[in-house]
Amino acid sequence: SLQYIEEYRDASLARELVKKIKAVSHKKLRLMEVCGTHTMSIFRHGIRSVLPERITLLSGPGCPVCVTAQKDIDAFVALARVKNVIVTTFGDLMKVPGSGSTLALEKASGADVRMVYSISDAVAIARENKSKQVVFCAVGFETTIPTIAAGILMAIREKTDNFSIYSANKLTPPALTALMETDGVQIDGFILPGHVSVITGTHAYRDTFEKYNMPSVIAGFEPVDILNAILMLIRQNETGTPALENAYPRAVSDSGNVKAKQIMNQVFDICDASWRGIGHIPSSGMRLKKSYEKFNASIKFSMDMPEVPEPKGCACGQILMGLKTPEKCVLYKKKCTPMTPVGPCMVSSEGACAAFYRYS
Ligand code: SF4
Incomplete structure (x- = not known):
């Protein structure tokens, strides 16, 4: 019901969470929201701007259009x-x-x-x-x-x-494993996708979690859900107790x-x-x-297309792995805009570049 949803948008709950985040956060942390829907929600609700500067949010590989070869x-x-x-x-x-x-x-x-x-x-x-x-x-x-x-x-x-x-x-889970195996990738925690996890269940991330001990929290899409997941990831990092946690139990089960x-x-x-x-x-x-x-x-239709390199200068790949943020791409806001997108991260409404362009 609407009332149920309103509860998760509750401004005073959100303020409470931001206060807690500020109280427990000491370390510089890089947290990745794996899912494009989270990216959109984070921008739409201005979540980046309420977090301490030590906390960096990175957009991950969870926008299906962006990762289509x-x-x-x-x-x-x-x-x-x-x-x-x-x-x-x-x-x-x-x-x-x-x-x-x-x-x-x-x-x-x-x-x-x-x-x-x-x-x-x-x-x-x-x-x-x-x-x-x-x-x-x-x-x-x-x-x-x-x-x-x-x-x-x-x-x-x-x-x-x-x-x-x-x-x-x-x-999704194999992409997380691939990220962990990529040189230079620096992530201190995953905000795991809520919708995907409704289908996969918490168990789907168990192997990746156990192999890399990466703090991981499944989150819903309301601001309060996301803030709560961020708080949980900060706590895991600050106390040195990485865990795979489900902060969206109203929709996600283990199996x-x-x-x-x-x-x-x-x-x-x-x-x-x-x-x-x-x-x-x-x-x-x-x-x-x-x-x-x-x-x-x-x-x-006997489709067997050759692999093609990315357009020159497009940093979508690095952005999807959390190695770069959109404004570090040389084409961002210059050759590449939502009207003239060079890469998929600018096309999809869930893409990190489109979200940056629209909200910053
Ligand atoms: Fe690719 Fe455009 Fe994003 Fe640069 S700004 S990474 S060219 S989509």
């Missing part, structure tokens, strides 16, 4: 150029530049590219356009993947076989959403994936199982 964007563009193909996509992806074009540019020059809000909209378009092939650009994390799996099962049930997906789906995971694993296999600006991360992607191959657009 350029070769995958190139594949979406190539698909849009195939005769009789309708490409369906979430809106944020439209303007992301691949190596030569964007879906928005393809649409402007006559390709049939349609924005959808869910995969079931895409399946419906296929149902209504039987003489065409409809491809859905699947870009999401654990929160979205089960819905994509459900969309495939729906297409099977209703025998809509002019439908397929190009899967650039990604998994997560078992049914959603089942459907996801019924349709998809874990595979390696390449992340924009970060590179190859083992076991961090999901591709359709062999038995669902006829819904795999990359096989259906």
Whole structure:
């Protein structure tokens, strides 16, 4: 109910938390909000400005559009150029530049590219356009993947076989492991994503936590949730007791959403994936199982795009790993703005560069 939500926006609770943070914080700490939705919420509510200067918040790799490899964007563009193909996509992806074009540019020059809000909209378009092939650009994390799996099962049930997906789906815990293994990455704690954790459960982070002993707290998205998680991470650091804690128990359980995971694993296999600006991360992607191959657009249309280097000067990769902040990118606010984005971190509303641009 609204009242329930209001409680988590409560200003006096927030002030109380900020007071506590100031009281316990002594060390310089770099905390990473892994998820793009957290980045947005942190900026929207001015959370950075109420924290002591010692606390730096870094944006992580949890914006699905930002980490979609350029070769995958190139594949979406190539698909849009195939005769009789309708490409369906979430809106944020439209303007992301691949190596030569964007879906928005393809649409402007006559390709049939349609924005959808869910995969079931895409399946419906296929149902209504039987003489065409409809491809859905699947870009999401654990929160979205089960819905994509459900969309495939729906297409099977209703025998809509002019439908397929190009899967650039990604998994969160392997990205955290990859960050920990990257030279130069300095993080003192993870603010773990709330929505993703609803599906994965707390257990999904256990291995990474145990291997690296990194303070980790699962957080909701209200200012009070985020401040509370920050306080918990500061306490863990100050007392030298790293822990994996769940500060979002009203939505996240230890084992997560078992049914959603089942459907996801019924349709998809874990595979390696390449992340924009970060590179190859083992076991961090999901591709359709062999038995669902006829819904795999990359096989259906023989898409095998080469890896492409990042646009010159774009620091998205370093930003997604917490190695740089947007204003340190040489193109920021110059060549790269929300109207003329060079990299995906400026395109997506969840991207760190877009958030910086909008709020600072
Ligand atoms: Fe890339 Fe633009 Fe961000 Fe620079 S400001 S890192 S070019 S998206």
